Structure formats: structure tokens, C-alpha cells
Amino acid sequence: MVVSTPDLAYLLGRAQLVEGRVRELVAQRRAADPAPDDPFRGLYVSEETVEQLLSTTAIPLHPLHSDARTVLESDADAAEAAGTPLRLRRLARTAGLTPADVELLMVALLPDLDSRFERLYGYLNDDVTRRRASVGLALQLAGESAMTASTRARLEPSRPLVSRGLVVVEEPERPFLTRGLRVPDRVGAHLLGDDAPAAGLAGLIDEVGPYWAPVADQLGRALSAGVRLVHLRERVVGTGSAVAVAALSAASMGALTLDLTRLGGVAPNEAAALADLALREALLLGAGLVAGPIELLAESGAEPMHRLTAADIPVLLVGSTTWDPQWSTVSPLLADAPVLGGRERLALWERALGAHDPSLDPASLAVHLALGPGQVTKAVRAAEASARMTGGPVSADDLRRGVRAQNAAGLERLARRIVPEVAWADLVLAPTVTRGLKEVAARARHRDTVLTDWRMRRGGGRGHGVTALFAGDSGTGKTMSAEVIASDLGLDLYTVNLATVVDKYIGETEKNLERIFAEAGGVNAVLFFDEADAIFGKRSDVRDAHDRYANIESAYLLQRLETFDGLAILATNLRANIDDAFTRRLDAIIDFPEPTEELRRSLWQRCLAPPLPLGTDIDYDFLASSFDFAGGNIRSASTTAAYLAAADATPVGMLHLVAAVEQEYRKMGRLVLEREFGRYFSMIA
Incomplete structure (x- = not known):
């Protein structure tokens, strides 16, 4: 064997010292054997086998002489003085092992270094099936007395060898001295230079x-x-x-x-x-x-x-x-741990992005995201993997995918995840509404700068979150607006229908909400509460137990929103039903009015756009002026018209649109009046 490192040389040198004591013990055994010619001795290990094993030298290092240990330890001292770490010595120091502990460790380790010692230990144990050192044999080879309490205690569960998992004492049902000793494979591998974890x-x-x-x-x-x-x-x-x-x-x-x-x-x-x-x-x-x-x-x-x-x-x-x-x-x-401000986050992203495309602006793409240092590094690695699909440099979309890859999946069991596919250009809203939405996005983007860097803390144990209320009739664009904000911030949208969270059993609603907020704490996302008035409704006078616990639910949610660090958007069709205590604590309240005729025309044009095949007879002015629809209704009618046109194998025309509007009227429970459909009334079947 060629020993290439001082570390391994020291370990095997200590093993050779144990081998010398094994030889001495075998010699003593032979000299004191009362029946050397016992015909049953072969049931253990034959004398010829012992002689053959002893004649084989598998660990040749220093010659075995009286000062072998002195020479070995002197060489080890010189190696450590030169800066070479010796694993056995380092382990002894960090684990608090005594010299006797190290001797016992080496005795137990020897069969894992050289298989000859399996049979030699079996010979010394008088049992060929017991191929590891027993406690009694280990103490004897370590030069310790089995009758000394302090020595025996070295192998008790509370002492370093056993408590730190360096030596395992097996077969606890046997008498103490006949229990086997084993060194876990990971410990032996480490001492031989392997750092692969268990x-x-x-x-x-x-x-x-x-x-x-x-x-x-x-x-x-x-x-x-x-x-x-x-x-x-x-x-x-x-x-x-x-x-x-x-x-x-x-x-x-x-x-x-x-x-x-x-x-x-x-x-x-x-x-x-x-x-x-x-x-x-x-x-x-x-x-x-x-x-x-x-x-x-x-x-x-x-x-x-x-x-x-x-x-x-x-x-x-x-x-x-x-x-x-x-x-x-x-x-x-x-x-x-420190709360990272905008400057700290920017430094993290710039360091992680390194030499990537300079056009990537972390200040606008990712600084506002609540990611720790390790997550930033992983997000960039995930973005690099995404970029390899196209073979190009890391893009802003790749970086957003990398960020989303750091989100935990637990929230998806409690809310519906939506990957945003719309942007500001897809919104058709009144200018005041759009301005309010952009202010919400700006709050979320710059909250670390304002609350952490500029110390504009709100006190009272409040979190760094942003909470907004979207109020308006169904179909006026509340959900789509939340999706646009999520897209602008590079986040996913998680929609929570509070009507499914409320539970009739006392305390269950709070538990459901706590699970949602707890999972949302580890996710960079927009949390969208639909039908918010189901639980954010006005608190009433306590007349019975139901009123009391309904008020407790509202109070709990009020406190939980204040400590939330993310972006939460509440949506309601009935703003008047929201408790005043909630509205006072909201960062923004945005009302979504019914669209004007001008906005309805833009909505029809946006919904009826390529690649949808269109006929030449579409009258946008008539559609916008005659049908008082919200954006959701217009989108629904446009989709219905597309299906009708597909069934006819023709482009979408007024015939299909009028029929789709008529279906939408019936869904809404509205009367189909000739004065509203005008000259197109005859197209209704």
C-alpha cells in the first residue's frame, strides 16, 4: 500500500500500533492455552490460519519498535505544524476524546481497515461468529482494566464515543464485556478522507x-x-x-x-x-x-x-x-436576522447576476421581492437554466421564472394559482382607476425603501405588507386588475374565495385563514381575497353566540392583515358591507365603476381582435351604445359569439354577436327588448 498523505499515514500508523497489541495478545493466548491440541479448536479459528494472518502485513509503516508511538506522534506533530490537518487528531479534539477513547476507537475500527482482523478478533473472542471487538477485548487491547469503573464508563451512552455516534455498542442484552463494538461506516469513511455526507x-x-x-x-x-x-x-x-x-x-x-x-x-x-x-x-x-x-x-x-x-x-x-x-x-x-432594505436587496441581486446582460435591471425586476440571500442565488441559477432552453442570455422573463421557482407549493392547496398573462395595456378602465392600481403596484415595489431604508415604520407591530380593496360590480375588472399588478411585479396571483374558508364550526375559520397566511408568508405572490364581504363584513351587536364568534373571526382577520408582510387585495361587490375598521387600515381603496360608452367600445374592440376571424359588418358603436355591459359580460358575449361562428365555419359577424348578447341577457335575467336591439332585433332566433 502506498500512503500518499500524512493524514492517512497517521491513521494507519495508529492502526499498526493496535496490530502490534493484537499480536502480543495472540501470543499470550497461545502460551496460556490449557488445551492447544483441542480437536474442536477449529470451530473458532485454526492455529494455521492465525499464523497465516499474522504473517501477512497489510499496514506497513514504521517498524514496530519500543518507541514506535513516539516516532508516529512526532511525525504527526510536524505535519500539523506544517499546516496539514490530521482527521483523527482533529476529531479527538472537537469530540473531547481522551487518549483511551482514541485507542478504543482504533480497536473498533480495525476490522473496517483490514479484513484480517475479523478472524483474528473471532479467534480472540473464542467465537468465530463474533468478528468485531467485544468491550472486554477492546479494553484489553487498549491496555485498560475491565475492572476499573472509569475505564468501562468510556463506552457508556452518555460519554463522547457513544453519545456522538463514533462507536456503537451492539447487543445490549448481552453482559457488558461481551457486547460488540462497531464504528459506523460514515465515521470510518471520514477518517479515510471521504467527506460525502451520510x-x-x-x-x-x-x-x-x-x-x-x-x-x-x-x-x-x-x-x-x-x-x-x-x-x-x-x-x-x-x-x-x-x-x-x-x-x-x-x-x-x-x-x-x-x-x-x-x-x-x-x-x-x-x-x-x-x-x-x-x-x-x-x-x-x-x-x-x-x-x-x-x-x-x-x-x-x-x-x-x-x-x-x-x-x-x-x-x-x-x-x-x-x-x-x-x-x-x-x-x-x-x-x-436583519430586515433587508432596498439597498441591501439591490446589492444581493447585482452580486448574483454578476456578468449577465447589463440590461437586466434588478431595481425594477426583483428588488421588491421578499427573497433571502440564498433564494436570490437559486433564483438566478433557475433563470440561467430557463435561458438554456432558448440558447440566449438570461432575460427578464427568465428571471421572473427563476423567482417563481422559489415559491413554496403549500399555498396551492389552499388557493388557486394564476400565472399572470395580462399587462397594463390589456386593461380598459377609467384613468382614475388605472392610476390607483399603479399606485398600489408602486407601494409594493418600493415598500422596503420607504419602510426599511427611510424608517417610515407604522408601529404597532404592523407588517411590511400592502393591502388594497377593490370594490365594484361583478365583471368590472377587479380580478383582472389584480392579475395585472401581479404581472407588473413579476409575481403569481393566488385567489382565495373566502366563502369557502368560512366554517360553521367555532374556531375553524381562523384555522383556515391562519394556514393561508402562514403559507403565503413563504411565497412571493399577490394574495387575492374574492367575495371579501363574506368575512370582512360589518360587525354586529352581540345578541347570541353566533354573533359573538362572527365578530371574533372578523377581529382575528383584522389583526392578521396588519401583521401580513405580503401584498393582499380584497375584492367585494358591496363596499358598503365592509366594516369601517377594515377600511381604515387599508392602504388603498379603488372603486370600479360600470364602464362608460367609450370604454365599452374599447372593450368590444379588445375582445374582438385577431387572431379571431372577424366579418366586415361589426358595428362597434352600436354594441357600445345599446348594451350596458360590464367588461366581464362583454368578454363572455364575445366568447359565445366565437363559438357560434366556429360552429358556422364563418368569421364572427353581427349575427353571432347579437345572438351572444341575447344569451347574455337571459343569463343576467334581463328582458330582451326590441328597442335595445334596434335594427338587429330580427337576427334573434
Whole structure:
């Protein structure tokens, strides 16, 4: 075997020292064997096999002489002084292992380094089926007495070798000295130079870059001074983890970061096992552990939280909620991740976009989005992948797709997701309405600049969200306007019909709403509440229990909207039914009136446009002046006319449009009067 690194040379040198003690123990066994000619000895390992195994040298390093350990440790000291890390020594230091612990670890590891020792251990155990070192054999090979309590205690569950998962004591039902010792494969692989994580952690490990902020330097000083448990509360997903990574770097430590959203509702025992794996992995890497959102792990029970919070390595837990003292008997150092303002977000995007097309303006495309440092990097990578489909540079549309790819999917189970396909040019509204909509979009785009950079905080624990009310009759463009705002901001639109959220059972409505707001907190989207008067209605005098709980629902929603950090749009057909307490707290109220004749003409022209085939007899002036329709009705009638024309295999003409209007009248419950249809009345079948 050719040893190529001082690290591996030291490990195998320590293994050779154990081999020397194995040889000595075999010799003692032979000398003291009362029945060397026992015909049943072959049931264990024959003397010839032992001789053959001992004559094979699989770990040739230093010659075995009286000062072999001195030479080996001297070489190791020289290697570390030259800046070469030795994994076994580093692990011993970080895990708090004593010299006796290291000896026991090497004895247990030897069969994994050289298969000869499986049979040699079987020979020394007097049982060919027991091919790993027993506790008694390991103590003997380590030169320790099995009758000394302090020595035996090195292999108890509370001591570093076992509690940190470096050695597993198997077969607990057997007497202590005959229990087997095993070194987990991941530990052996690490000592041999392999840094691939344990299979159980592969799906949870996240690559997070550092985000430097004043709190990161402060936490770094605390970690350097011995603080081992930190809780970072974040308002934007990913910010806390990036700050935690920076804090560990400031303390000259690496970071192992876990994304606990990928746990997928594991059982408590599985969550505890994952916590142990994570702590051991961080220990092997000489790193601190960063995990979040921690509230998800807390849902798995007390045991996983106890494992993490009782660890001796630095553990930084990240979450969006306040630390719950019931999570642990250990009180963490509490800190808040910074709330990113417009300048900070712009710097993040400019750094992530790097040398991409200079025409990409993050200030208008993405600075207003609530993304953490890690999510910004992932969004740019997703945009780059999208651009590869066309073979061109990253475009604004690619960047918007990359941003949408960072949205969690949980909200789609509670609301209908709409990918915006319309823009400002598609709106046909009164100028005052359009101006109001653009003001709402501007609030959402510049809220970080105003509320964070300029410190225009509204107090009272309010969030950084924007809330608007769209009021108007059905079909006047409320939903389409919300979609246009979402498109302008590069967001998806999630529509929530509050009529389906309200539950007759006490407390269920609040639970439904809380689930929606909780999921929306991790999504960059416009939250659109349709039929808002179903729950935002005026509160009444309390005459019975139903009134009381209806008022509680309204009060809860009022408070929840105030703390919401996103963009919420409420739509109602009956503005007068909305409680005054809600309207006072809204950022904008926009009334959608019925369209004027001029607007109706524009709507008909917009709905009847190519690639729809059109006849030459369409009378837009007549359609606009005769039929007092809202935009939704005009769109519906135009679609009906298109179907009628397709059935006739002809372009859309007035015959189809008049028939479609007549159908729309009947849907609305209106009378079909000849004076309204005028000269086209005869076309009605």
C-alpha cells in the first residue's frame, strides 16, 4: 500500500500500533492455552490460519519498535505544524476524546481497515461468529482494566464515543464485556478522507452562502467566546441561515446547513435519528450546525429538539417564530436576522447576476421581492437554466421564472394559482382607476425603501405588507386588475374565495385563514381575497353566540392583515358591507365603476381582435351604445359569439354577436327588448 498523505499515514500508523497489541495478545493466548491440541479448536479459528494472518502485513509503516508511538506522534506533530490537518487528531479534539477513547476507537475500527482482523478478533473472542471487538477485548487491547469503573464508563451512552455516534455498542442484552463494538461506516469513511455526507442527510443539506451583517459579527464573537446555542428569528426565509453561516465563518468555523422544510412530516423517532446524524456530521467536519425552520422540527416532538439543544458543538437554529421555552431546558442566545432594505436587496441581486446582460435591471425586476440571500442565488441559477432552453442570455422573463421557482407549493392547496398573462395595456378602465392600481403596484415595489431604508415604520407591530380593496360590480375588472399588478411585479396571483374558508364550526375559520397566511408568508405572490364581504363584513351587536364568534373571526382577520408582510387585495361587490375598521387600515381603496360608452367600445374592440376571424359588418358603436355591459359580460358575449361562428365555419359577424348578447341577457335575467336591439332585433332566433 502506498500512503500518499500524512493524514492517512497517521491513521494507519495508529492502526499498526493496535496490530502490534493484537499480536502480543495472540501470543499470550497461545502460551496460556490449557488445551492447544483441542480437536474442536477449529470451530473458532485454526492455529494455521492465525499464523497465516499474522504473517501477512497489510499496514506497513514504521517498524514496530519500543518507541514506535513516539516516532508516529512526532511525525504527526510536524505535519500539523506544517499546516496539514490530521482527521483523527482533529476529531479527538472537537469530540473531547481522551487518549483511551482514541485507542478504543482504533480497536473498533480495525476490522473496517483490514479484513484480517475479523478472524483474528473471532479467534480472540473464542467465537468465530463474533468478528468485531467485544468491550472486554477492546479494553484489553487498549491496555485498560475491565475492572476499573472509569475505564468501562468510556463506552457508556452518555460519554463522547457513544453519545456522538463514533462507536456503537451492539447487543445490549448481552453482559457488558461481551457486547460488540462497531464504528459506523460514515465515521470510518471520514477518517479515510471521504467527506460525502451520510445517506440520511443528503436530501436535507443545503448550500447557503454567508450574508454579512452587523449581527453576524456579533454572533461570531459570541461563538468564539463559547456560546453553543443560538436562535435566529427571521422575517424573510433564508436570511437567518445566511447570517448564521456568516457568524460561524467569523468564528473561524465551517457550517453544515439543513433545510428542515424537506423533512416531510417524519415520525418523532426518525426526526431524533436525523438530529443525531446531523450533529455527528457537523462534528466530523469540524463545523457548526445551522438548521431551520426550527418550528417544523419542534412539531416532531421534544426529543429531536433536546438532541440539538443539548449538543456541545455550535448549533444555530433559525425560524420565523419567537423561541418557545418549552422547546428546551437550555436557553439560547436570541437574535434577529436583519430586515433587508432596498439597498441591501439591490446589492444581493447585482452580486448574483454578476456578468449577465447589463440590461437586466434588478431595481425594477426583483428588488421588491421578499427573497433571502440564498433564494436570490437559486433564483438566478433557475433563470440561467430557463435561458438554456432558448440558447440566449438570461432575460427578464427568465428571471421572473427563476423567482417563481422559489415559491413554496403549500399555498396551492389552499388557493388557486394564476400565472399572470395580462399587462397594463390589456386593461380598459377609467384613468382614475388605472392610476390607483399603479399606485398600489408602486407601494409594493418600493415598500422596503420607504419602510426599511427611510424608517417610515407604522408601529404597532404592523407588517411590511400592502393591502388594497377593490370594490365594484361583478365583471368590472377587479380580478383582472389584480392579475395585472401581479404581472407588473413579476409575481403569481393566488385567489382565495373566502366563502369557502368560512366554517360553521367555532374556531375553524381562523384555522383556515391562519394556514393561508402562514403559507403565503413563504411565497412571493399577490394574495387575492374574492367575495371579501363574506368575512370582512360589518360587525354586529352581540345578541347570541353566533354573533359573538362572527365578530371574533372578523377581529382575528383584522389583526392578521396588519401583521401580513405580503401584498393582499380584497375584492367585494358591496363596499358598503365592509366594516369601517377594515377600511381604515387599508392602504388603498379603488372603486370600479360600470364602464362608460367609450370604454365599452374599447372593450368590444379588445375582445374582438385577431387572431379571431372577424366579418366586415361589426358595428362597434352600436354594441357600445345599446348594451350596458360590464367588461366581464362583454368578454363572455364575445366568447359565445366565437363559438357560434366556429360552429358556422364563418368569421364572427353581427349575427353571432347579437345572438351572444341575447344569451347574455337571459343569463343576467334581463328582458330582451326590441328597442335595445334596434335594427338587429330580427337576427334573434
